[in-house]
Amino acid sequence: MDSLTVSHKLPIIDFTKENLEPGTNSWSKVCKEAVCALEEYGCFVALSDKISLKIHNEVFGALEKVFDLPIQTKIQNKSTKPLYGYVGQIPFIPLYESMGIDNANTLEGIQNFTNFMWSSGNNAFSQALLAYSKAAAELEEMVVRMVFESYGVEKNYESHIKSVNYLARVMKYKEAQLEEPKLGFVAHTDKSFMSTIHQNQVNGLEIKGKDGQWFGVELSPSSIVVMAGDAIMAWSNNRIKSPHHRVMMEGKGERYSIAQFSFMEDTVMVETPKEFVDEEHPLKFKPFNHLDYLHFFSKEENRRLECALKTYCGV
Ligand SMILES: O=C(O)CCC(=O)C(=O)O
């Protein structure tokens, strides 16, 4: 990183306040901070008491165990949905390995995954992941509610939440050896509506600011990054932009992280509410099916587009 990068710091927003309920002063304050940060950076760090130290320790203990399984077992993590299965052994990002757990905030979703990894399941793993996934989903839902409220479309919130599924991607990054490239994962924007990212004690996530500068994010055990994906960018008619981010393994130790992505169900379209469109703000993106967008992005020829969303459904 060059010296200019210290000029940015991702906003840290405190979600641990007591009675953080809609209608309270603390809610309005956090709401303002969250929407401001999303509009400026596309993401922020949330301090959350939903992620207790117990949940944090158990989830990363569980991740170490699953990544220790033989590669033949890990590649059993497959899905009919594109980009939902095992990813690893990629020559240009040799430090990276990850697996996907669909419907991660339900016991059924997690057990479906554990039954492929361990012939008789793994209850400790399932419970640890489920506790984390539910807490992260609750935090995301709170942020989504704040966004809908502050843009005056809270009437759409309940139906939005009912149409969301969560994919958790669990990740392991090996420590980069001397002379080895440090790139853990390539620069990209998330294809989700929104994402949450949590890590063990090893940093590595970097965000690209609006001015093009990359800067690092330092996280404590109770902090989670909340990040806008391409779908909220389309939904919000570009008010919130999905930020470019990457992982650089500069430090010591193995990094484990868990990114949880919300995707809209197949039965609904990602669509900009009419409230966001007027003469001054013409419609930027046509309505689209979220899974179809993933199919589009998963094609090799579309992976390096500057803005896949614009190519896919830009007006
Ligand atoms: O590991 C991380 O911190 C980020 C991973 C990520 O950006 C992703 O999986 O989309």
Ligand SMILES: [Fe+2]
């Ligand atoms: Fe990402």
